[in-house]
Amino acid sequence: MITLPPPTWPERVLHAGFRRVLWVMRRTDRLGFRQLFNPLLREPIAGLVQWIMNLRRRDEGFQLAEERTLPKEQASLDSIVESFASYMRQNYRAGEYQRGGNTKTHGILRAEFIVRDDVPEHMRHGVFAAPRTYQAWVRFSGPGPDMPADIDDVGFVSCSIKLMGVEGPKLMEDEHETQDFISVSTPTFVTPDIHANARLQVHTLRDTPVFYFFTTGFSHFLDFVMQGLWNETQTSPLEAQYWSCTPYLLGPDQAMMYSVKPKSSKRSWIPGLPFWTHRNYLRQAMVRTLADGDVEMDFMIQVQTDPHRMPIEDAGVRWPQSLSPFVPVATLRLPSQDFDTEARERFAHNLAYHPWHALAEHRPLGNQNRARRRMYWELRRLRQTMNATPHIEPKAEDPVV
Numbered sequence: 001m002i003t004l005p006p007p008t009w010p011e012r013v014l015h016a017g018f019r020r021v022l023w024v025m026r027r028t029d030r031l032g033f034r035q036l037f038n039p040l041l042r043e044p045i046a047g048l049v050q051w052i053m054n055l056r057r058r059d060e061g062f063q064l065a066e067e068r069t070l071p072k073e074q075a076s077l078d079s080i081v082e083s084f085a086s087y088m089r090q091n092y093r094a095g096e097y098q099r100g101g102n103t104k105t106h107g108i109l110r111a112e113f114i115v116r117d118d119v120p121e122h123m124r125h126g127v128f129a130a131p132r133t134y135q136a137w138v139r140f141s142g143p144g145p146d147m148p149a150d151i152d153d154v155g156f157v158s159c160s161i162k163l164m165g166v167e168g169p170k171l172m173e174d175e176h177e178t179q180d181f182i183s184v185s186t187p188t189f190v191t192p193d194i195h196a197n198a199r200l201q202v203h204t205l206r207d208t209p210v211f212y213f214f215t216t217g218f219s220h221f222l223d224f225v226m227q228g229l230w231n232e233t234q235t236s237p238l239e240a241q242y243w244s245c246t247p248y249l250l251g252p253d254q255a256m257m258y259s260v261k262p263k264s265s266k267r268s269w270i271p272g273l274p275f276w277t278h279r280n281y282l283r284q285a286m287v288r289t290l291a292d293g294d295v296e297m298d299f300m301i302q303v304q305t306d307p308h309r310m311p312i313e314d315a316g317v318r319w320p321q322s323l324s325p326f327v328p329v330a331t332l333r334l335p336s337q338d339f340d341t342e343a344r345e346r347f348a349h350n351l352a353y354h355p356w357h358a359l360a361e362h363r364p365l366g367n368q369n370r371a372r373r374r375m376y377w378e379l380r381r382l383r384q385t386m387n388a389t390p391h392i393e394p395k396a397e398d399p400v401v
Helices: 009-056 073-091 194-205 209-215 218-230 281-292 342-350 367-387
Strands: 105-115 132-141 158-164 178-184 255-262 295-303 327-334
Touching (some): 073 194, 132 327, 194 209
Antiparallel strands (some): 105 132, 132 158
């Protein structure tokens, strides 16, 4: 495992200062700043950052959908797993273990995943091969590894979709009829590869995560800028757009990214802003929305067309939509429902989302996804063992919780 000395007194003071800045930002950026900044400046700044990133990269002659194992990949994976496991052991008691990442559940929702009948021919692979409606469970969650009040997190939400009744052999044997899609509310991943990820997790365990971006090289500072452009005070998990950030197969020799985007452009006001918000206001926002009616989101696919500018092994590079736009291939329908119950929470706690719960046609690609296969498995096993809870694979025909 990568090790760092304990934080010094000046480092603790600096990090406390950064947290105070974040505290102020989370309570003020919805008072007008983001409404002006996002439509005017976010994309131009992101374009400049990505131009600099690509200027610093060299063309290594990859083919479409080609993977290449990084040197010392296993050592970095070992460090990541140990960092997450150490955090969980230090912060949770037996019976109360939470997920190592995407920790706080804002809600687990039953859903329908409706594959469209106009999917382009070259995208008709796996679950998108033909029009069909899958029953699904969707988990909206916060970043982790802890569970602060919503207004005090880093401005990040995630969306995990578990389709049920999916026929065909799967890449993992613990679930036989599911296909999972995992996405977050930033278009690029927080680290470009697992070597960088290993360092970030050590800083997180050390309680100095922001120092990772400022002490490990200019390229990681650029990652920090990309994250900051999209990490903002969230209004509702149902009002954010999500991206896979890492690539997946779409049939043989074809790679994709995917995104989940609300059909509505509505943005809710946050009750109590700036100083008296509810600890779980994101859950409350979903409760109000789904009490009023159904919510629909587009599930979209972007196909890799340029192996250098749309890399498989660098999750910090955003695939340009100018080369390949996102195409809607399915509708995620969230029917009106009462999900804010103890039974639903227990159900959510026993579920496990994993990118390798997948058909071979949607095999995860790249070093971050290769790491996730073992990382998600071991951390799930640790959590469920310490909580003495069984792993469950939900079925489409099961009674609704």
